Amino acid sequence: MIVEDERRKFDRKPASIRVEMTHPAFGTIVGFARDVSDGGASVLIENHQIPPVGTVVDVRFKKMVGPINDEPVKMQIMHHHRKTAGLMFVPDPR
Template identity: 60%
Template sequence: MERRQHERTSRSIRVEMLHPSIGTIVGFTTDISDGGAQVMLENQAIPPVGTELQVLFRKVVGPINAEPVTMKVVHQFRNTIGLSFAV
């Protein structure tokens, strides 16, 4: 049974996730929707479920969002985390 509220789009976008105690984590989206994103990390510490991060989405030439958005880690599996936009 599908529980997602938003349609996903497969897209690879560079993601910079900032946290005061963890530092900066870099990854790439595997898909993104109006509700959040699935992000693949490479050889980095994975923040625990429930962690709130300040997130910047970047394209080759510059940022997609000028100001970081708050997102929450809602799941993790191996080197992939699911982020939802905080409300």
């Protein structure tokens, strides 16, 4: 029996969604969400350097025929390993 140290608050759902992360310092980086939850997403980034941990980026999720979210959402880079970044949704201060 394998027991995993699972500290996640939200269930993750497998996904393959195009992700566009934008930041004034590096422009737009395109990746693909491997899984998504109510707390964040795991994003595979192939052709760009992943921003440093702690960076807050504007994120748009896109499907083949259009955006999933019209307005970008704020997400923070929480960790990265090789070509995968863990992003967490940043609560709206309003």
